[in-house]
Amino acid sequence: MIIGIDLGTTNSLVAVWKDGKPVIVPNALGHNLTPSVVGFDEHGDILVGMVARERLLTHPQQTTAVFKRYMGTDREIPLERQSTTSKWKIKPGSGPQKFRAEELSSFVLKSLKADAEAFLGAPVTEAVITVPAYFSDAQRKATKIAGQLAGLKVERLLNEPTAAALAYGLHQADLESKFLVFDLGGGTFDVSILELFDGVMEVRASSGDNFLGGEDFVTVLADRFMTEVGTPAGLPALRHTPALYQRLREPIEKAKRHLTVHDSADIAIHWEGREYTWTITANHFQKLADPLLKRLRTPIERALRDAQIRATELDEVILAGGATRMPMVRKLVAKLFGRLPADNLNPDEVVVMGAAVQAGLKMRDAALDEVVLTDVCPYTLGIDIVEQTGVNQYETGIFLPIIERNSVVPVSRVKSVSTFRDNQKEVVFNIYQGESHYVKDNIHLGNVAIPVPIRPAGGVGLDVRFTYDINGLLEAEVTVCETGQSHRLVIEENPGVLSPEQIEQKLEVLSSLKIRPREQTENRTLLARMERLYEQSLGDMRTEIGQQLSIFVSILERQNPGEILEAHRTLAAYCDHIEMDSYL
Numbered sequence: 001m002i003i004g005i006d007l008g009t010t011n012s013l014v015a016v017w018k019d020g021k022p023v024i025v026p027n028a029l030g031h032n033l034t035p036s037v038v039g040f041d042e043h044g045d046i047l048v049g050m051v052a053r054e055r056l057l058t059h060p061q062q063t064t065a066v067f068k069r070y071m072g073t074d075r076e077i078p079l080e081r082q083s084t085t086s087k088w089k090i091k092p093g094s095g096p097q098k099f100r101a102e103e104l105s106s107f108v109l110k111s112l113k114a115d116a117e118a119f120l121g122a123p124v125t126e127a128v129i130t131v132p133a134y135f136s137d138a139q140r141k142a143t144k145i146a147g148q149l150a151g152l153k154v155e156r157l158l159n160e161p162t163a164a165a166l167a168y169g170l171h172q173a174d175l176e177s178k179f180l181v182f183d184l185g186g187g188t189f190d191v192s193i194l195e196l197f198d199g200v201m202e203v204r205a206s207s208g209d210n211f212l213g214g215e216d217f218v219t220v221l222a223d224r225f226m227t228e229v230g231t232p233a234g235l236p237a238l239r240h241t242p243a244l245y246q247r248l249r250e251p252i253e254k255a256k257r258h259l260t261v262h263d264s265a266d267i268a269i270h271w272e273g274r275e276y277t278w279t280i281t282a283n284h285f286q287k288l289a290d291p292l293l294k295r296l297r298t299p300i301e302r303a304l305r306d307a308q309i310r311a312t313e314l315d316e317v318i319l320a321g322g323a324t325r326m327p328m329v330r331k332l333v334a335k336l337f338g339r340l341p342a343d344n345l346n347p348d349e350v351v352v353m354g355a356a357v358q359a360g361l362k363m364r365d366a367a368l369d370e371v372v373l374t375d376v377c378p379y380t381l382g383i384d385i386v387e388q389t390g391v392n393q394y395e396t397g398i399f400l401p402i403i404e405r406n407s408v409v410p411v412s413r414v415k416s417v418s419t420f421r422d423n424q425k426e427v428v429f430n431i432y433q434g435e436s437h438y439v440k441d442n443i444h445l446g447n448v449a450i451p452v453p454i455r456p457a458g459g460v461g462l463d464v465r466f467t468y469d470i471n472g473l474l475e476a477e478v479t480v481c482e483t484g485q486s487h488r489l490v491i492e493e494n495p496g497v498l499s500p501e502q503i504e505q506k507l508e509v510l511s512s513l514k515i516r517p518r519e520q521t522e523n524r525t526l527l528a529r530m531e532r533l534y535e536q537s538l539g540d541m542r543t544e545i546g547q548q549l550s551i552f553v554s555i556l557e558r559q560n561p562g563e564i565l566e567a568h569r570t571l572a573a574y575c576d577h578i579e580m581d582s583y584l
Contacts, residue, residue, distance in 0.1 A: 002126040002155055002362050003116045004355025006163070007105060007143065009068040009213060010186030010322065012036050013352035014112040016120065017360030022167065022353040025119045027111070028521035033348060034111060036186075038104045039063030044081045046515040047524065048111040054528035057250060058535050060243045066215055069187045070101040071146075072139030072497070077104065102142045102498070103506060106149035107515065113150060114518050127152045128358045130351050132188040133159040133378045134208030136433050137445050137474040141497045144471070148503060149510060155362050157471040160185070161192035162203055162375055163354030164320035168345060169194075169201050177315040178204075180303070182333055182341065183351070184296070185321035187213040191299050193307040193314075199372055205307035205406045206378035207299035212292065214256075214323030220288045221252045221280065225267060229278045235271060247271060259285055260327055270538060286328045293332050300336065306406045317341040320350045377468045380405045384430045384439040386420045394420075399432060399439045402466040409472075414465040416481075418458045426451050427462060429489065431476060448489045450478050523556060526568060529575055541578070548574060 004022070006013045011033040015024045027034045029050055037052040040062045047055065047063075055063045061080040070077070076098035109127075116124045131143050140157055147154040158166075161181035168179070176197045183190040190208035194201055225248060226238060238245045247269050255265035259282045268277040286293075304311060317333060319341045324330065333341050345353070361373070382401040389395050403413045419427060426449045434442025452460045461481035468474055476489035498506065530549040537545055548571060555567045 001116075001120060001122060001124055002128060002359040003113070003124050004163075004352055004357070004359040005109065005112055005127050005129045006160070006352035006355055007068070007108065007129055007131070007146070008036055008185055008351075009066055009188065009215065010036060011348065012108050012112060013349060014116050015352045015356035015359075016116065017356045017363065022356035022360070024349055024352060024356075025112075025116050027115045028118075028518045029525060034108070034115070035065070036068060036105075036108050037063060037065040038067075038079075038099075038107045040079055040081045041524070044514075046107055046513055047528075048107050048515065049521070049525075051521060051525040051528050054525060054532050056246045058528070058531045060246045064099075064104065066187060067101045067104045069211065071105065071142045072136055073101070076100055100142075100498075102146040103149060103510060105143070105146035106510065109146055109150035109152060110515060111518075113152060118518065125151070125153055126155050126362075128156045128158055128355045128362065129154055130158045130160045130163045130355050131472070132185075132208060132210060133161050133183075133190040133192055133206040134188070134210050135472065136379075136443060137381075137472070138497050139210075140472045144473075145498055145503055149506060154471075156358060157473075158355055158358050159190070159192065159203075159206065159375060159378070159472070160188075160351050161190045161206065161320065162194070162373070163352075163358065164318060164345075164350045165192065165194045165201060165203075165354065166357045166373060167350045167353035168316075168318050168342070169196055178309060178313060179316040179318055180300075180314050180337075181318045181320055182300075182324065183208075183320040184323040184329060185213050186215050186323065187211075189213060189296060189299065191303045193303050193309055200374070201372065202374045203376045203408075204309065205303040206376055207303040207306070208378065209295060209299055212295055214321075214326075216292055217256060217289055217323065217326065218249060218252050220292065221256065221267070221285065222248055224280075224288055225252065225278050229276050233274075233276060235276070244271060255280060256285075256326070260325055270536065282327070289328060293328060296329075296332060297336070311337050318345070318350070319343065319347045322348045375409050375470065376406045377403055377409050377411060377472070378405060379433050380435055381431070381433055381445075381466055381468065381474060383415075383417075383464060384432065385417060397439050399434070399437055399442055402464060403468055405435065407468070410467070410469050412465060412467040414463050417462050417464060419452060419455065419460045419462075420457060422457045423454050424452060424457075424460070425454060427460075427478075429464065429476070429478065431474075431489070445474070448476075448487075450480070450487050452480055453482055455482075523564065523568060526571060526575070527552070530571070533575060533578055537578075545578070 004015045013032055015022050024032045034049040035053040039047050039052040039055050041047050052063055064077050078096050078098050080096050113124055129147055131140055144154045161183045164181045178195050181192045188210050189212040192206040193204045195204055251267045255267050258265040264279055264281045266279050317337050324347045380401045381403045382399050385398050385400045387395050387398040402415050428449050430447045431445045432439050432442040433445055436442050463479045465477045477486055479486045534545045552567055552571050555563055
């Protein structure tokens with residue numbers, strides 16, 4: 001069985017192709033969405049999902065989120081394994097530990113894998129994983145490594161807007177149409193233009209922004225809260241106080257959602273014995289977010305231009321990603337395209353549904369025999385060269401495109417170059433991704449040195465071939481024309497990609513970490529929720545919550561299933577009542 005996974009910045013989902021349709025797999029709590037949050041509990045075990053998200057506020061040093069934005073980099077995120085804030089801890093962990101984004105992502109993938117296995121009643125070893133269309137080679141490799149660390153063979157990396165289109169295409173299989181997928185998730189923005197005809201779904205163009213998503217709208221509100229209220233009142237800077245940021249983030253996220261249906265929202269936090277409040281209107285929020293909304297236009301215009309399709313020629317505009325629920329985003333889409341976007345599919349779920357469709361295609365399900373999917377390379381790939389600008393005048397750092405953006409994949413292209421200096425012993429190729437004429441403005445993917453025969457300048461010709469596969473992974477090969485020798489480029493000095501040896505080391509280290517059993521998730525999540533409510537409350541309410549929490553802990557320790565079930569139901573209803581009063 002091959003599963004489909006939407007590995008998101010804010011939330012992740014898993015689905016399977018079953019009985020001729022995509023079916024979303026619920027997690028241990030019965031929810032379709034699993035928060036992409038990871039942390040340690042007081043035992044030093046790994047927590048994933050809602051239980052970890054509940055602890056973002058109470059245990060900010062032991063919990064982390066939004067790590068997908070660091071995929072393909074060498075950034076390491078420290079997590080404390082010893083609880084310092086909870087009086088209900090049982091035993092301390094073993095101190096801080098640092099994790100790369102692909103390691104943290106592997107914990108999320110393991111959790112989704114366990115949910116799928118519980119749902120299917122069988123082991124799962126293969127997956128289709130979606131990635132932002134604008135993910136670089138390093139980011140895609142890191143995603144595949146995350147799957148490997150989670151014990152999954154990644155059958156296919158599928159671009160998120162393409163996945164959304166694939167899910168949408170099932171509902172339009174008998175029609176010929178051109179449509180645009182507008183995918184604004186928690187951390188990334190992608191746009192793809194597709195054409196559906198005769199059972200073929202062809203991606204015409206893709207574009208995007210890897211650092212624009214729903215999280216940025218939260219940051220805008222957090223920054224303004226600090227400007228209007230926090231800083232004048234003496235609150236410390238958010239960048240230096242992770243606990244304060246997490247304390248502020250939750251009411252801001254609630255306010256953002258509240259503003260989807262109301263004209264104003266209140267944001268209130270308690271910090272060191274004081275309460276800080278601020279009211280934001282929908283109009284004010286839109287003005288604050290205007291720079292972000294303007295950034296959405298550029299990828300759209302580029303995709304339309306590359307596809308040579310005018311906005312008026314589109315038959316439909318499809319929304320994907322939870323951030324598209326914001327009214328200001330929907331208004332922008334309607335204004336840009338002169339029509340209301342399609343809303344027949346849940347924007348939170350449409351990507352994973354497409355991943356499940358692709359899994360069904362991989363399994364050659366009979367219901368999908370007629371579906372053919374093509375995709376494109378969303379960015380230009382090339383090398384740096386020296387360009388002659390006059391007699392004995394040369395300019396370095398010029399970008400030579402080898403594979404142009406939006407070339408249909410799989411694709412292989414070759415360009416010929418030659419040596420630049422007399423008596424060169426080697427040629428160093430630097431590989432870049434981007435659209436600028438100068439490599440300094442593009443993304444460096446890596447480099448490699450190729451030995452060449454010693455000849456006068458221009459005496460050695462080389463053919464540089466780039467091959468970009470359906471998973472969005474790049475392979476480069478150089479052939480020395482004089483000798484016929486070929487050298488496959490192994491991109492080195494790329495901090496974002498682990499070597500096979502490093503992957504083995506990571507597997508060994510991660511295998512020693514215990515992930516909290518899936519069957520304990522409900523009670524563990526309720527405990528984390530109670531701890532959060534305890535920290536958010538004051539006075540008699542806080543005392544009462546503490547008493548209820550202590551009682552529940554003692555019931556859990558007695559290990560009586562019937563008693564635990566009844567206590568869980570009562571306490572969950574109690575929490576619902578508290579949060580109903582505290583919501584906006």
